[in-house]
Amino acid sequence: MHRRLILVLGDQLDPKSAAFDGFDRRRDSVWMAEVAEESTHVWTHKARIAVFLSAMRHFRAALTAAGIDVDYTELDTDTQAGKPDRSPGTLSAALFESLARARDAGRSPDALIVVEPGEWRVRVALEATAKQAGIPLEIRPDRHFFSSREEFAEHAQGRKQLRLEYFYRPLRERHHVLMDDGEPAGGQWNFDAENRGSFPKSGPNRGPGRLPAPTPFPPDAITREVITLVDKRFAEHPGSLDAFDWPVTPDDARTALDDFLTHRLAGFGKYQDAIWTGEPWLYHSRLSQAMNMRLLDPRDVVAGAERMWRQGKAPLEATEGFIRQVLGWREYVRGVYWHFMPEYEQRNALGADRPLPHFYWTADTEMNCLKDALAQTLRHGYAHHIQRLMVTGLFAMLLGVKPEEVHRWYLAVYVDAVEWVELPNTLGMSQFADGGVMASKPYCASGAYIDRMSNACGGCRFNPKLATGADACPFTTLYWDFLARHEKLLKKNPRMTMQLKNLSRKDSADLRSIRRQADGLR
Numbered sequence: 077m078h079r080r081l082i083l084v085l086g087d088q089l090d091p092k093s094a095a096f097d098g099f100d101r102r103r104d105s106v107w108m109a110e111v112a113e114e115s116t117h118v119w120t121h122k123a124r125i126a127v128f129l130s131a132m133r134h135f136r137a138a139l140t141a142a143g144i145d146v147d148y149t150e151l152d153t154d155t156q157a158g159k160p161d162r163s164p165g166t167l168s169a170a171l172f173e174s175l176a177r178a179r180d181a182g183r184s185p186d187a188l189i190v191v192e193p194g195e196w197r198v199r200v201a202l203e204a205t206a207k208q209a210g211i212p213l214e215i216r217p218d219r220h221f222f223s224s225r226e227e228f229a230e231h232a233q234g235r236k237q238l239r240l241e242y243f244y245r246p247l248r249e250r251h252h253v254l255m256d257d258g259e260p261a262g263g264q265w266n267f268d269a270e271n272r273g274s275f276p277k278s279g280p281n282r283g284p285g286r287l288p289a290p291t292p293f294p295p296d297a298i299t300r301e302v303i304t305l306v307d308k309r310f311a312e313h314p315g316s317l318d319a320f321d322w323p324v325t326p327d328d329a330r331t332a333l334d335d336f337l338t339h340r341l342a343g344f345g346k347y348q349d350a351i352w353t354g355e356p357w358l359y360h361s362r363l364s365q366a367m368n369m370r371l372l373d374p375r376d377v378v379a380g381a382e383r384m385w386r387q388g389k390a391p392l393e394a395t396e397g398f399i400r401q402v403l404g405w406r407e408y409v410r411g412v413y414w415h416f417m418p419e420y421e422q423r424n425a426l427g428a429d430r431p432l433p434h435f436y437w438t439a440d441t442e443m444n445c446l447k448d449a450l451a452q453t454l455r456h457g458y459a460h461h462i463q464r465l466m467v468t469g470l471f472a473m474l475l476g477v478k479p480e481e482v483h484r485w486y487l488a489v490y491v492d493a494v495e496w497v498e499l500p501n502t503l504g505m506s507q508f509a510d511g512g513v514m515a516s517k518p519y520c521a522s523g524a525y526i527d528r529m530s531n532a533c534g535g536c537r538f539n540p541k542l543a544t545g546a547d548a549c550p551f552t553t554l555y556w557d558f559l560a561r562h563e564k565l566l567k568k569n570p571r572m573t574m575q576l577k578n579l580s581r582k583d584s585a586d587l588r589s590i591r592r593q594a595d596g597l598r
């Protein structure tokens with residue numbers, strides 16, 4: 077009898093995925109495995125480990141309840157007590173063990189089926205394992221996305237430069253998103269200019285009204301068990317589980333979406349670039365982790381946002397701004413990842429060679445903006461986009477940290493981190509290490525930008541206006557130093573003209589003291 081084994085990875089928890097097409101529960105089975113390597117190949121935050129394990133175990137429970145046979149390997153909990161690890165360390169080892177068990181039981185599968193993995197490394201490992209086991213592996217397309225990898229390749233073909241805007245507009249047209257009679261709703265494709273507000277000095281709880289607290293997801297029995305396991309087995313890993321509060325089932329994810337649409341979408345646009353210390357969520361959706369694990373369909377997210385606008389419950393600039401993130405950026409970065417991998421990972425266009433500062437793992441720094449973003453990251457496994465791009469990412473780029481180290485940190489510490497989305501954002505958008513594939517210019521700014529967009533500088537011992545001296549803001553020092561160090565390369569970029577013109581106003585004595593101070597910081 078023809079028997080197939082459906083491989084389901086931790087970020088593929090969708091019973092409607094292509095892997096289940098033609099599934100016959102009388103003879104086919106599902107295979108899932110918890111393996112240490114997925115938590116240790118980068119030094120993974122405890123919350124990221126827990127969110128994956130909990131969602132996987134909930135998925136197993138749902139399949140089993142539906143009468144589906146699941147071959148599931150759990151992580152061994154006892155290793156901490158000094159006993160040898162009885163669970164297989166890698167996905168390949170776990171799959172080999174399962175196949176050996178099946179063979180011994182006379183139930184060897186004739187074929188392995190998997191949806192395209194979200195990481196190059198995993199795809200290569202599965203292909204090699206299947207080959208070694210002598211069982212054909214069928215890799216099926218990932219229907220979760222609006223666009224396919226082939227469509228991106230077609231879009232990229234013959235273009236000198238890739239830009240989000242030219243990818244996003246046809247997607248809006250093709251999927252009839254925010255379109256009226258073939259024209260973009262409101263007569264404009266992009267409302268970005270209206271989406272750059274900062275909070276008034278009185279803070280986000282005064283000006284536009286009290287910030288709505290997101291719906292909580294208190295851990296249930298399965299999640300509590302996972303939390304105990306992670307605390308025991310991965311005790312030395314960064315981050316904490318004290319505030320663990322993430323959706324781990326499709327029902328949770330739906331609740332999170334409804335909560336965002338009802339309470340925060342309307343404020344999303346204007347405040348999407350704002351930062352406020354001690355306020356991790358602001359008007360952000362917190363939906364990336366649920367979407368990336370396939371607990372939530374991005375089509376429901378986009379349709380829900382558009383519905384809110386059409387019902388007059390959210391302004392167009394907020395709705396378009398939000399949809400651009402999901403239908404635009406999320407699809408675009410996936411295209412970039414698969415189009416340029418595996419060589420993309422090695423890029424280092426600015427020749428950055430410094431190690432990542434240790435305080436990225438501890439939040440132990442006097443720089444208030446960084447302290448806040450890092451402490452929040454360690455507590456929740458979350459930071460919003462501008463914290464990632466214009467605080468932690470910006471500092472690493474200005475300092476000249478090796479892109480690979482920055483990438484490994486981002487992949488480790490966020491609950492939504494999966495390589496197809498993390499790598500282009502880190503290497504390309506935040507570090508400019510891809511030389512301009514993701515971003516048309518480096519996102520470089522001084523402390524003045526952070527001062528304008530947040531309240532962090534008010535509570536900081538440094539002064540964002542100063543580039544030299546004991547009170548100089550390290551961002552400001554390193555900003556001028558960055559422009560000076562890379563002036564030759566940046567001159568070729570017309571979008572850098574203004575910033576370089578300002579640099580040219582500095583006299584050589586000024587530049588010498590900035591360089592000295594920057595060297596001191598390094």
Ligand SMILES: Cc1cc2nc3c(=O)[nH]c(=O)nc-3n(C[C@H](O)[C@H](O)[C@H](O)COP(=O)(O)OP(=O)(O)OC[C@H]3O[C@@H](n4cnc5c(N)ncnc54)[C@H](O)[C@@H]3O)c2cc1C
Pocket residue numbers: 359360361362363364365367368398401402405406407409459460461462464465469486487490492493494497498499501502505506
């Ligand atoms: C250095 C760096 C690393 C990042 N790493 C990741 C990562 O590992 N995983 C991840 O999902 N996102 C990553 N992002 C993108 C973005 O920061 C997060 O998607 C977002 O902060 C998640 O929070 P949210 O769900 O509240 O998003 P919102 O601010 O509410 O945005 C809505 C949704 O849009 C999508 N989105 C927004 N911006 C981007 C973007 N630049 N690329 C892709 N999708 C986007 C996400 O799915 C997000 O849930 C990274 C960004 C930077 C600058």
Ligand code: SF4
Pocket residue numbers: 443444445446522523524526527532533534536537538539540549550551552
């Ligand atoms: S002064 Fe500089 S280091 Fe301090 S919070 Fe502002 S930008 Fe950050």
